[in-house]
Amino acid sequence: GEDVEQSLFLSVREGDSSVINCTYTDSSSTYLYWYKQEPGAGLQLLTYIFSNMDMKQDQRLTVLLNKKDKHLSLRIADTQTGDSAIYFCAEIMNQAGTALIFGKGTTLSVSS
């Protein structure tokens, strides 16, 4: 079956870097995504990476992709208390469609 795996919790101090890891299932996935969910709010797309890339940087966010190991990571530099949220890794469900398979989410807690 298809399953996207993430660690469930991460706790960091304000100003530190956070690294959230994800293992996905389909080596042919073309796009991989990171979504953020804050309490009472909808899912917000943070960033995505195309499968022909190893790395993508967007301000404080760095995404690393290791296709051989099917491993994706999201690094948040200079983590702020406002970054506290649940972060979901997602991949395309199948090549025929564009629906997403999500991991269970990593709860990031940032303490000041």
Add this chain to the structure above:
Amino acid sequence: GAGVSQTPSNKVTEKGKYVELRCDPISGHTALYWYRQSLGQGPEFLIYFQGTGAADDSGLPNDRFFAVRPEGSVSTLKIQRTERGDSAVYLCASSVQGRLGNEQFFGPGTRLTVL
């Protein structure tokens, strides 16, 4: 507003009742998705519309679940004979064309509680 809206925001019903959940996608978005998010889980795909037609309904858990999008805009997710296990947040998303790489914009969800 410019985003995806869902109504109601909360729905409490009794086991065995029928419920309808509504999604208003972003204007002009042809693709619409329904997901279900149970407590402590990530969203799980239910159904995907391209225009008026259901392009992929492989995620619907059983025949008590049905969704329509008659005019290619608003969509309604219908659940018959609700069960306690149907309790979850039901999320709707839309994207411009439903092509690979098109961003899916999510609504705030409808929290369904079946007593």
